[in-house]
Each structure stands twice: as C-alpha cells, then as structure tokens.
Amino acid sequence: MKIVIVGNGVAGVTCAMTARQRDPHAEITIVGGETDYFFSRTALMYSFMDRMTRRDLEPYERKAYAEQRIALRRDWVIDHHADAKTVHLSSGATLSYDKLVLALGATPNRFGWEGINDVKEGLVHFVSMQDLDACERLTPSTREAIVVGGGLIGIELVESLLHHGIKVTFLIREPYYWPVALGREEGDIVTEQLRAHGVDVRYMEEMKRIEVDAAGRVSGVLTNKGETIPCQMLGICVGVRPSIDRLKAFTDPPQLSRGVVVDETLQSSLPDVFACGDCAEIQPIEGRSYIEMIWYSAKRQGRHVAANLFGDQLRYAPPIFFNSSKFFEVEYTTVGEVMSLPEGTPTLFRKHPTKPLCQRILHNGDRVLGFNMLGSRWNHEILERWIRERRSPAWVVAQLADAQFDVEFGRANLASCIQRELPLAKELSR
Template structure:
C-alpha cells in the first residue's frame, strides 16, 4: 500500500491528509513536534484572552484520526534521505515514504538583534509560544510592561492579548504609519488612531537596536534607534514570519526563502511536495507573492495536492485574492487588489470613504482608464465574498459595483447601512450620477459571465 507521509499538522498538512483519505485508501502518516492533534492556529489569541479553551480550538475529536486511519507521530524530522525515501526522526525510528508532503509552516523572523535569544523574548506563532506568553505575562503584576517589535497582524494580535489583561504595551513599528506597505494611507492612519485609543504606546518610525538582559539572562529592557531605553518584562518579536525550512539545508531540495515548487506543488525531487507557508512558487501567481503565509491558501493547497496524490493531477489555482483580519475590535476584509500608496500600480485609482465619526471606511480600486473594478478594502462593514469574486471574474466596472454595492453587504438588517452615503460621496468626487440598484438573490448568483 502506498505510504503518504506529511510533515506538519497545521491547516495545510491536515487538509491534505483529510482529502487524500476521502479519495483513497492510502496509508497516511502525519508527523509534528508541536502538538498531539491539529488545532486552529488563528484561535490561539482567544485562549489567552479567556474566550476559549485549547480543546475548543481542535476541530476534530481525538478519536477522529484513528477512525479515519490517519497515523499521528509526534517527533521532529531532522533529515530527509530522499535517495532512500526515508525520514530521520530525532530520538525515534526512521520512517519510509512513497510520497512526502512538507507542510512545516512558518517561524517568527529574527534579524540578529543583540539579546534576541534571551529568556522572555518570544514570537507568537506556535502553541509553545502561547504557553510561554501565559508563563511570562500572566498578569500586570508579573509583567509590568511588554514591548512588541513589528507592526504586522501578529503584532496587533499580541497587543490586544496583553491589553486584555491590562498589561501596558509599547509597540515599535519601523514604518511611518501602521502596515502602510499593505494599506492605503487613509486606512493606515485610521488604524494608528485606533491603536492609540486602546491605550497602546505606538511608536512609529522606531527600530529595535538591542534587548538588554538582567543578571539571570532575562530581558529587562529594549533600546531603540531613537535613543530610548524602555523597561519591560516581555519582548514580543512579531516582525513577520519566514518558512520553517532550516532542517532542509542539506537535503538536496531546492530552496529559496521557502521550498521551491511548481504549479503542481512539486519540488525538484521526485515524490516530494510542499504546501502552505513553507512553499515558494518559482514565480508568483498573478499579483500574489511567491510565498503566501495565509490560512485559506494553505487549505487550498492541501485540497489541490490531494487530487494529484490520488491520480488526478491538478494545478494550484487560488483564484482572486481575498483575506480578512481584525485590528483589535475592528474587522477588515479585502477582495481583489487594493495596493498601498507605496506599492500602487500606475493604472490604479482609489476611491476612499470614511465615516465622519466611527471607525468605518471603504477603499475601492479601479483602473483609471477602463474603469474596471480591481478590488475593495472594508473596515467595519462585512461584505459577501461570493459576490465580489463574481464581479472580479466578470470584469465589472466601478459604476456597476457602486450601483449594486448594497447587494454585497453581509451585515444583518438591524445594522446601520452606509451604501447611500458611500455612493453620494463617490458621485461628488467623480462627478457621476450613480443611484443604488438592487438585484434579486437569484440573479446575483446566476448572471452569466460577461464584461461590463
């Protein structure tokens, strides 16, 4: 019986295993050194905040794996012998494979800062990181201040977690505005305001120089490039993540920043594949980056590769870009492409609307010549993924999107609706006379593909 071995029990590896089992009777083994069972990594913050227990983050009961004949091995793979198709497991017996899927995810970035390996300096990616934060920052008596280094999504999550226990937080962000390499100016500025309103000491255009140690080897302060020394008990390193591939350096597998794969998710070694955060396309798909450390793309790679493993060769085609996140209590969604001012394409034009008093805004990107709809960002308004996906596929123009924008609103009826105000602002800015229209739900999902 063909043996499929998967290294990593995150969303990518587990999805691949589940779909291979649905499609076949192959022998499946998952190896992971992190936890005994799969859990939802995106829910880690809610455990610390008291909203969930760890067992609530496990989508499947412990008996699920045995019932579905998926073998679980807890261990660390320290070498892949691809010539003999064997894995060397630390402090355990070797495991042979017929096909190998590498789904080892990411690890927090470290940039050689003095003191970065001290006690009480940590990232926020793994279950072990969560356990360390619980130990190092249980309350504001033990942790009188935390310093977070790096202004991305993990950083803002860690800040929210610590503030939920009233622990003072200083947030060092090297950019001139929060996440302005991704968000347009209006949105980035709004997030700056939101962070400050949550009593977080946000320091923009500030870099970490050094982490100072006390006599026991524990972090006691950070030094910034502004000359400030900030006393603290915990330092969170959240300046992004990198593929977790250090154990592959002498494996013969082609590496870049991640594991190089083609559109079939194959490496340069026969019968070895890579999916999820650790996989790097030779060239990005469309506007996508070669490495995508995103939950849903990891899931899609797992589903796609399962087809190939089970005899139906399938290219990885992720479709239109979308994502969602939360900045403290502010929900964010993006569909299609809305580039920041720092990275904006020459053909791209933005329409930005922000509510006069609430933290609610919309930015829509469109082609300045053809008026084709390119993408949308929303903060504080929930939108329907399926409708925007359809409009992007149909190459709808900006006027069409504005006319039918209300159809895309996912908020319940008792929520405030802002579409009329948005359209009025659009008409005034671009000297148009668009009025809102509403289609039936049937038409929304059955309109034939066409150009607007």
C-alpha cells in the first residue's frame, strides 16, 4: 500500500510512525515544504532564546526516518487528481497513492488592518520555521517591538523578545489576558508577570493602522486609542486558521469549509483521502463541526487516522480537554470545561494570599466540570479521572493534594490558599 502524507508536522509524522507500526510493508512518503525534518513548533521560542539549537527541536533522530523506511520529500503539493489518485509537486514530480493524508497544519490569521499591504519588512508571526528566520533577521535592528494578540503564541514571542533586550508593547483587544481560557483572576496574575518583566501591556487596545518607513519596514502602529507607538518589529499573533488556501486551486479538492471537512473517521469527501491535525474540520453526524488546533489533538488525530488508513473505521471523539502552558515562571494546567461554561457556573476559587498560585474548580453543584490551575504542577490524568468519575466538588477539594505533581520537597502549599465561591464571570469584549 502506498501512503502519501502531506505535511511533516506532528500530525503527519505521528500518522506515518503509527502506520509503520501497523504495516511493515507499506510505502510511506511524507511531503513537507517547510523544513527537511519534523521539528517541534512549540519549541520555537527556545531556539529564538538560544536555549536550544534548531537541530535540538527535532523530536526524532534523523536516521529514524530511514530506519522506519519513511521517505521524506521537501516539496509542496500543488495539485491533486482524485480519479488517478495522484498528487503533483512543485518540483514537477507526481506521486501516486492508495491512501492520502492531508496534515496541512495552520496559517497565522491576518485581518484587514490599514497599511498592512504596504509592509515589506518587519512583520512577523511565530509559528513556522520561516517565522523564526524572520524574527532572527529582524532582532538585531530592533529596539522596540509590538506584539498584537493576547494568546499563547503572543506571550511566547513577548518573552523571547524581552530576552533579546527589546522593549515590548503588548496590545490585547480583550479586557484581560486570554479570556477564552482564563478567568479574570488568572489573567491578572499573568498581567502581573508581564509587568514585572517590564512589558508595556495594554488591554482593550487594538491595532488600527500599521505605519511603514520609506523602505517599507514597519515603523509604528496606530492604536484605537489614537496613539502611535513606534516599533521596528511587529508580531501578529491573533490565532491561526487551517492551511487550505492552496487546496482551492487543486483539480480535485476535497470538500472545504473552514478546514478540510472530514467525517468522524477523519475521511474527507473524496475516497481514500483523509485529513488530521490543525487543518481538519470534523463534522460529526449530529452537532456542529469543530477544529482542534493544539499539539495534543494533532498527535491524537495522526494516530487515529493511521488506524483508519487500514480500514478500521474508528470514530474520532475528543477526550476530556486538557492543556498546559507556562507564562514566564508561572505554570498553567487546565482540564475539562472552563471558560466554555455558561456565565454564573458555580466555581470554587482558591488563591494564595501573596504568591501567584491559584486553583479554579468549576462544578454544577453535584460534580466537577473543569479545572484551571495556575502556579503549580498538576497531574491532569487524575483531574480528568475526577471529571469522568463525576466527583463532587467537596470530595475533589478534600483529595486535591493527590493530583499535585510538583517536584519533591516543593509541593505547593494548598493549605494556605484561601477558598471562596466565585461564580464564573465572562468579560469577553465581544
């Protein structure tokens, strides 16, 4: 069987490795145009901050691909013929397949800001290797930078720029940091961190116009407050969307909506064409379609699709949600539903009087629904189990220490956290 996987990100490579486990004889080819080898996108900031080399970002030794007999092609797919079962590459080559997997990943969003079309230099995102190239090229000639967008990628870029001694202004449209995931209290803790590191954080400020100099390099940003902030580098981190633009020009594209539309078995509208990862828009039999755009789901979907290539017809269902992050020194773990719950959802909020340490436990009176934990380490497997087991909030609070995952001798002091009832409040700007 010939398997062609488009995209050498985590979804594509996980799919290839899993398929190899399943079938020692399959002919597996990965086509990817971004880099020669799979790298960990999530670690771009550590390379930018000189904590790792680019080679260190590669999760597998290079010889692993040869050992697993996975052929890598540095190329872009530019066309697809469904009847002939072929894909055409920008180098002119044609690959035929028995099963095709689209693991195309995502592309940074750009909105129609005034002046964006005049920009020739100085504008960066922070999701691809080419973005890292651009960041490194611009850093030496940058004294002031502006980062737009208060999410995870935004704060990573801010931290990296600070490392290089650049003065950073952080423009965030929302009233506090990352309201889609954090409550106001957690957001405020992150804000304190940002300010303590010397970041000029501005909430409810949006970019209105991008100013450029004579050479076309970004020179400043006009905000909705009417102020022009000078900068030599502008980071735009306002989310990503499935990378499907290229597909629209194909002879036989699969059905597209926000992403590549797939059913619950991750199969697209075309026979033997599958999709997984950031580009897949999963349409369940009932209910709304969804796109999961995080590392963990890409890996999960990659594994899932590999099974279905061999006819398993497994239906994909996302497990209880979990995610984690680190805001400067403050670690964050979330499990279950948090900000997606309706306003007023009963919440136990526990906070240390002085330290950046808090736990938010959401429930419906009978059972816990979700956790937002900041400032210490938690075992999401246990928190997840408690949600699954429909544990009561009182029981969970009593057992909370069981789920701690801090280093030895360093267990966070939960006893000194003050607990109060704090029904969920939402302050989304729109």
